[in-house]
Amino acid sequence: MASPFPNNVNLQDRRVARRRASDMQDYRLLRLQDVLTLCAMSRTSIYDAIKHGQFPSPVHVHGRSTRWVSKDVHDWLAARILQQRTKHEQPQ
Structure with a gap:
């Protein structure tokens, strides 16, 4: 597979560019419908929580x-999962 980088770009610059591209996945923008699906919450619940x-x-x-x-x-979501799991694991 051909590299997406020109030949004059050094290896370190290529690594940085790839890392930045993968970091940008974290900052993708989600529509309300995506958030509703991910969180399994209603629109009203989302806006009340906000x-x-x-x-x-x-x-x-x-x-x-x-x-x-x-x-x-x-x-x-990760915080909610952790909160629920630690809540259930506490001894009585």
Whole structure:
């Protein structure tokens, strides 16, 4: 497979570019429907949680258009999972 980089780009620059590209996956913007599917929550529940500071706020991208940063949503999900697991593992 041919390299996506020109021959004059050194190996270190190629590694940095690939790492940055993979890091950008964390900052992909999600639509509301994607967030609803990922979190298995209703639209009302999402917006209530945002109002109470319990869910990441969306980013306003243009006019009335909003998106959620995928890293924020995934971090929130990971925290919820950890919270639930540690809650159930505590001795009585």
